Amino acid sequence: MKNQTVIITGASTGIGKGITSYFLEKGSNVVMNSSNEENLKKTYESLGAPSNAACLAGDVSNPKTGQKLVALALEKFGSLDVLINNAGVFAPKPFLDVDESDLDYYFNVNLKGTYYTSQAAVSEMVKQNNGSIINIGTVLVDHAIDGFPSSAPITSKGAIHALTRQLAAEFGKHNIKVNTIAPGIIRSPLQGKIGVEDADSLAGLHLLNRIGETHEVAEAAYYLATADFVTGETINVAGGHTVGHAI
Template sequence: MNNVPKVAIVTGASQGIGAGLVQAYRARGYRVIANSRSIPPSNDPDVLSVAGDIADPAVAQRIVDETLAKFGRIDTLVNNAGIFTAKPFTQFTAEDYAANLSVNLDGFFNITQRAIAQMERQGGGNVVTITTSLTDHAIDGVPSVLASLTKGGLNAATKSLAIEYAKRNIRANAVSLGVIKTPMHAPETHEWLAALHPVGRLGEIDEVVQAVMFLESARFTTGEILHVDGGQSAGH
């Protein structure tokens, strides 16, 4: 059984951090299920692309069903899909609120519940969730109430899952980010965003990937909120 390749599900996998995680897990010999709302089929036979909105329970069920049909197991789930809407609190619309809760919370719940059920049957597994250090340390000039409401909830849920499933060999951790240089940030904003970090620069995708890979190997680590944020959570 030890010779059977492990299997990782990565949500939000079409670009940026998610695409970097797919490459990193493949480099470790994992088979990977890559999910995003819009993601092309993979040329790699050990990467299964499953398109669809993770906020839809039917999509989450399809991801798990197709994973088990093709690869037969689920060892790791990385909850990377998420959205961030920066608006003053009083300017959030009902649509903003619904979208943030749908992707950040419903998406997490839908896939994590199904993945952990399979991990229980296998006798173990690993869940990593990508959150934001704004939940620990709000920054003046960066309105983040919906991020704190949703991602802060994910940090709390991560600790609860870690305790609930510790004796069942299922670990749950989170990687809490500063601003990472991805396609979602226009180049003209980089200087301003870099100044939000005590280290004076943006984070790189590979630095997030390294943190997730550390948690993949850190078998005695569970319930941890690992900050990869250039010092933001420590202070300014």
């Protein structure tokens, strides 16, 4: 991946920041995106304001944001090799309390954001007959939890899992690989945002009896970015979350 160009959405915090840091250390060119311009600038500076990174703030649910990200990648680095659709929102809410605004919120950011940004990237990857798209889903799509009611965001993430397979089928002939990473509980600011004060208290949801770290998701993303014979797959980075529990 050295000198290859990667677009990472939701790059300013949590998993996205971890992936960004990892790829920069490997010598990749990274186009960083976040809907929050201030957070994006702070993250860029905290990473040492690297010359092999460029920033573009924007809401991925707007199709123009994906187009601008691709244009920036080509203008600054001359190529687009990998897209990592990490930008997303997630919070629990009981099914009977979910209203139209909730569904619009999750589907706009999670599904439409992934969809539109992938459209922009694929249009360029088809020209070069090569590329890799990595979507971030969740193990909760395949392993629901009664005590964590989140039908709205999980439905939007489930759609991303399905989109991954369909795009892999449609664009395999163009050597474009499309895969999903499904994280378990990963240490990030997300836990605090959804009211989990002690993320480590959720360790028992994983057979390894601990929660994951952002660099472990980044390692999986790097593998998929370099894998030439893996497509249409969902890779669980979840410490055995979908297999059983350590309680």
